[in-house]
Amino acid sequence: MKRNARCKGNAKKINMKWRFRTVWFFLMSMVVLGALHQAFPRERGPRVEVACPWPPIPVSIDEHVVLAYELHITNFDKVPLTLSKLEVFGDNGAAQAFESLSGDALAPMMLNLGATASAKQPQRIEPGSRAILFMWVALPPDAPTPQRLKHRLVFVSGDAQPAGSTQPTATLEAFPVDVSADAVPVLSSPFREGVWVAGDGPANDSPHRRALLAIDGHVHLPERFASDWVKVGPNGDSHQGTARNEDYWAYGQELLAVADGEVTQIADGMLDNTPHQLPQPVTLDNILGNYIVLCIAPNRYVTYAHLQKGSITVALHQQVRRGNVIARVGNSGQASAPHLHLQVTDRDSALQAEGVPFVFDRFTDFGSGETYELNKHPSIPRTHALPGKDEVLSLSAAR
Secondary structure, three states: OHHHHHHHHHHHHHHHHHHHHHHHHHHHHHHHHHHHHHHOOOOOOOOEEEEOOOOOOOEEEOOEEEEEEEEEEEEOOOOOEEEEEEEEEOOOOOOOOOEEEEHHHHHHHEEEOOOOOOOOOOOEEOOOOEEEEEEEEEOOOOOOOOOEEEEEEEEEEOOOOOOOOOOOEEEEEEEEEEOOOOOOOEEOOOOOOOEEEEEOOOOOOOOHHHOOEEEOOEEEOOOOOOEEEEEEOOOOOOEOOOOOHHHEOOOOOEEEOOOOEEEEEEEOOOOOOOOOOOOOOOOOOOOOOEEEEEEEEOOEEEEEEEEOOOOOOOOOOOEEOOOOEEEEEOOOOOOOOOOEEEEEEOOOOOOOOOEOOOEEEEEEEEEEOOOOEOOEOOOEEEEEEEOOOOEEEEEOOOO
């Protein structure tokens, strides 16, 4: 019995020592962690969610390689957040930013959603609201294309304060966006000949660039690189009258397959509009008018929209060759004058898909439509490039 008592006593001493060592270890750990926290402080940062729903694919537009993408910013704070500065860096560790914008320079790049959004101050994101930042990064000449972009976003928290006072800021450091390595399709001309304008073509302020569509629970931007092609006639204008479709030089022009592929969608039978009069109402069912979708590669689909009624010469699932005639330019759907809406998407849909870049194999650039003169303009040959917004050019048909 005495021996057992001694064993129990020794056991109590061992347990007490173990508990003491455990408490001591815990306290020392807290001291070390506290010291590390003091040495490496980390702020909470802005209470936002930032998402890039579609990674950028590099494409040559005029003389630059461009990365076009969107950042969706949602404010999870209880106070307004105003984006005050944005910087974009490459993945090579260089200190020089590709883009550095602040203040009012950010306003043209932002779309603020929600009933409380301010059109005068789109940089201000109300609690529970979302803003979309339309990015258009033109890389410096001869700069290597990065595999990843990093972003620094600085937000000012709260409502505006009196002049001279300092408002709290929060910074989101090094938010990453991967750059896609997907190949860019090389297309030939959709027209046999002539001078054409890439109306509202690729640019960060183009209406096509901002044409977000929320359908079936998802947001898409199928027109990210789309253009409305308008023909320029011998009078230097798009028409020689305005009353009839036949007055427009583009109306009835033959359309060619821009690449080998398969016809995956056809819609025909919609009447051409009277110029400057849209169908009422414009819906998802009639917005494209008569159209063709052509699959030219895995996950790459070309849409020809606003076609002339009864002009489609191909059948569903037909295989076509580059340069084949497939339809004629019309004025159907959401179109106020004859033109071709051309875009490339990543899915077999003209609306529920993401717009992807493409290039033409060759064309001659006549400069901007704002400065174009019939007998006085530049003439710059370009290859494997995408014409920019309102650029006037002559495309070369497939040989």
